[in-house]
Amino acid sequence: MISKEQISADYQQIQDEICAALELTDSKARFEEEKWERDGGGGGRTRIIQNGNIFEKGGVNFSAVHGQLPENMKTALQVKEDDFFATGVSIVIHPNHPMVPIIHMNIRYFEMPSSFGNGHQPLRWFGGGIDLTPHYIIDADAQHFHSSVKAVCDAYHHDFYHRFKLWADDYFYIKHRNETRGIGGIFYDRLTANDELSWDTIFEFSKALGRSFIPVYTELVERNRHASFTEEQQLWQYQRRSRYTEFNLVYDAGTKFGLETNGRIESILMSLPPTAKWLYNYQATPGSEEERTLSLLKKGINWA
Amino acid sequence: MISKEQISADYQQIQDEICAALELTDSKARFEEEKWERDGGGGGRTRIIQNGNIFEKGGVNFSAVHGQLPENMKTALQVKEDDFFATGVSIVIHPNHPMVPIIHMNIRYFEMPSSFGNGHQPLRWFGGGIDLTPHYIIDADAQHFHSSVKAVCDAYHHDFYHRFKLWADDYFYIKHRNETRGIGGIFYDRLTANDELSWDTIFEFSKALGRSFIPVYTELVERNRHASFTEEQQLWQYQRRSRYTEFNLVYDAGTKFGLETNGRIESILMSLPPTAKWLYNYQATPGSEEERTLSLLKKGINWA
Numbered sequence: 310m311i312s313k314e315q316i317s318a319d320y321q322q323i324q325d326e327i328c329a330a331l332e333l334t335d336s337k338a339r340f341e342e343e344k345w346e347r348d349g350g351g352g353g354r355t356r357i358i359q360n361g362n363i364f365e366k367g368g369v370n371f372s373a374v375h376g377q378l379p380e381n382m383k384t385a386l387q388v389k390e391d392d393f394f395a396t397g398v399s400i401v402i403h404p405n406h407p408m409v410p411i412i413h414m415n416i417r418y419f420e421m422p423s424s425f426g427n428g429h430q431p432l433r434w435f436g437g438g439i440d441l442t443p444h445y446i447i448d449a450d451a452q453h454f455h456s457s458v459k460a461v462c463d464a465y466h467h468d469f470y471h472r473f474k475l476w477a478d479d480y481f482y483i484k485h486r487n488e489t490r491g492i493g494g495i496f497y498d499r500l501t502a503n504d505e506l507s508w509d510t511i512f513e514f515s516k517a518l519g520r521s522f523i524p525v526y527t528e529l530v531e532r533n534r535h536a537s538f539t540e541e542q543q544l545w546q547y548q549r550r551s552r553y554t555e556f557n558l559v560y561d562a563g564t565k566f567g568l569e570t571n572g573r574i575e576s577i578l579m580s581l582p583p584t585a586k587w588l589y590n591y592q593a594t595p596g597s598e599e600e601r602t603l604s605l606l607k608k609g610i611n612w613a
Numbered sequence: 614m615i616s617k618e619q620i621s622a623d624y625q626q627i628q629d630e631i632c633a634a635l636e637l638t639d640s641k642a643r644f645e646e647e648k649w650e651r652d653g654g655g656g657g658r659t660r661i662i663q664n665g666n667i668f669e670k671g672g673v674n675f676s677a678v679h680g681q682l683p684e685n686m687k688t689a690l691q692v693k694e695d696d697f698f699a700t701g702v703s704i705v706i707h708p709n710h711p712m713v714p715i716i717h718m719n720i721r722y723f724e725m726p727s728s729f730g731n732g733h734q735p736l737r738w739f740g741g742g743i744d745l746t747p748h749y750i751i752d753a754d755a756q757h758f759h760s761s762v763k764a765v766c767d768a769y770h771h772d773f774y775h776r777f778k779l780w781a782d783d784y785f786y787i788k789h790r791n792e793t794r795g796i797g798g799i800f801y802d803r804l805t806a807n808d809e810l811s812w813d814t815i816f817e818f819s820k821a822l823g824r825s826f827i828p829v830y831t832e833l834v835e836r837n838r839h840a841s842f843t844e845e846q847q848l849w850q851y852q853r854r855s856r857y858t859e860f861n862l863v864y865d866a867g868t869k870f871g872l873e874t875n876g877r878i879e880s881i882l883m884s885l886p887p888t889a890k891w892l893y894n895y896q897a898t899p900g901s902e903e904e905r906t907l908s909l910l911k912k913g914i915n916w917a
Contacts, residue, residue, distance in 0.1 A: 583890060584888065587885035588887065
C-alpha cells in the first residue's frame with residue numbers, strides 16, 4: 310500500500326500542475342498562496358486567483374491535516390478511534406464570463422492509522438469528484454465534459470462512471486429548489502480496495518481524475534471565452550451563483566464539516582462567488598435559453 | 614384569552630400599516646403582493662418591494678397556516694399532538710444605501726388546539742424580535758435603536774429588554790466568523806402567560822413591537838438617506854450582506870424550518886440580499902470605519 314506521505318506529495322504535485330496551467334490560460338492573474346498550520350496538526354496551501362482575464366475568483370487548495378477527531382465527527386463517520394490523517398486537493402472556479410461554466414473538483418484521502426480493517430490494514434479510503442455548473446447549458450459542452458470524465462473512469466473500472474455519476478446527481482442537488490446544482494459529473498466517497506480493485510488502482514484513478522481537470526476545463530474555457538454576452542446574461546450568471554451559494558451553505562458536506570469543526574474559514578468559503586444576486590421570484594421567459602437551462606437541471610440526464 | 618382569529622386579524626392590520634408607511638418613506642417603489650395557499654391548510658400574503666429610492670429589496674410577509682405538524686417538527690418542538698396553527702409577520706429590508714441599516718422584525722403566535730397545558734388552555738406561545746444590521750455602525754443610531762426597543766419592552770415588563778436582548782445576542786451570532794450579525798436587538802420565543810404576566814399583556818407587547826417598527830426604522834432611514842457614499846463603501850455593504858446570507862442559510866431557525874418542511878421558498882428566501890459579494894480574505898484597513906464596525910460586532914455591548 311502507498312504511504313500517506315506519497316499520496317500527500319503527489320497531491321501537492323497535482324496542485325502545482327493545475328495552478329501553473331490555469332495561470333497560463335488566464336494570462337493575467339496569478340495565484341496568491343497562503344500557507345497555514347492547523348492547531349491540532351498539519352496544515353495546507355491555499356491558493357487563490359482573483360480578477361483575471363477569465364477567472365474572477367478561484368481557489369486551488371491543498372491540505373494535509375492530522376490529529377484527533379472531534380466527537381461529533383466520530384459520530385458522523387461512525388468510527389471509534391480518533392486519530393486521523395486527511396489530505397486532498399479542492400478546486401472551485403468562478404469565471405467572469407457567463408458562457409464559461411463554474412467548475413469544482415476534489416480528490417481526497419483519509420485514514421485512521423490505529424483503526425484496523427480488512428487484512429490488518431489501517432482503516433482508509435479515497436473520495437473525490439468533479440462536477441460542472443454552466444450558467445447556460447450548452448449541449449456539446451455538457452457532452453464533452455461527461456465523455457471526458459467517463460473516459461477517465463473507464464480506464465480504471467467499467468463500473469466507476471455509472472456508479473459515480475448517479476452519486477453526483479444525488480449529491481449535487483438543491484432540494485428546496487428541486488434542481489441540481491449543475492449538470493453533475495462524478496462523486497464518490499469511502500472507496501476502498503476489494504478482490505477486484507486494488508489500492509494502487511484507486512490511487513492511480515484519484516491522480517488521473519486530478520490530472521484530467523486541466524484538459525477538460527481548458528477546453529470548455531477556450532470554446533466559450535470569446536463569445537459576446539449581454540448585461541442580462543451576466544445578471545443571469547449572478548443569479549445562478551446564488552443557487553451555488555445556497556447549495557454550498559445548506560447542503561455541502563465538506564462545507565458543513567469545516568464550519569462545525571472550526572476549519573480555516575477563508576479556505577472553506579473560498580467556494581462562494583465574488584458576486585451573487587437574489588432577485589425575488591425570478592421567472593425565466595418562456596422559450597428562453599434561461600428556461601432551457603432550468604429545464605435541464607435535473608437528475609438522470611445521460612450526457613455521455 | 615384572545616382568539617387566534619383576532620391575533621391573525623391584528624397581525625394583518627400591522628402588515629398593512631407597515632407597508633403603507635414604507636411606501637411613503639420610499640416614495641417610488643410599491644409593494645407587490647402575492648397571495649398563496651398552503652397545501653396542508655392556510656396561506657399568506659407575501660409583499661415585496663424592490664428597486665426603490667431607498668429600499669433595494671424588502672419583504673413584509675404575513676402568514677396564517679394550520680394543519681398537521683410533520684414528524685421532524687414534532688421532535689424539534691418536543692410536542693406530541695400534531696395539529697397546529699401559526700401566524701406571524703416577518704420583515705427583512707435591504708436598503709440600497711450603505712449608511713442605512715438592514716433591519717429584521719418578526720412577531721408570531723403558535724398554538725396546538727388539542728394539546729392542553731396549564732389551566733386547561735391549549736398549548737400556545739408568542740415569539741418575535743427585532744434586530745438591526747448596520748453596514749457601518751453609527752453609535753448614535755445604535756443607541757437610538759436599542760433605547761426605542763427598550764422603551765417598548767419596559768412598557769410591558771421590567772425584565773423583557775434585559776432577557777430578550779441577551780437572547781438576541783446569542784441568536785443572531787455567526788459562529789464560524791465569531792461575529793454577531795449586527796448590533797442585535799431583542800429575540801424571544803415560547804413566551805407564555807404566568808402568575809405575573811397575562812396573555813393580554815403578551816399579545817399587547819407583540820402588537821406594540823410590530824407597531825414600533827415604522828417609527829424606529831423611519832428615523833434611521835431619514836438620518837442617513839442623504840449622506841454621500843463612495844464605491845468602496847458600497848463594496849463593503851455588499852460584503853456585509855454576504856455575512857447576512859451566511860447567517861440566514863446556515864443558522865436561522867426559521868429559514869431552516871422553512872426549507873426542511875417544504876415551505877414557500879420565495880417567501881422564506883426573500884430575506885436574501887439583492888447583491889452580495891464574497892471577497893477572499895478581506896482585511897479591514899487598521900483604523901478604518903470598516904475595522905471599527907467589525908470590532909463592535911460582539912455580544913454583550915450595552916447600547917441602550
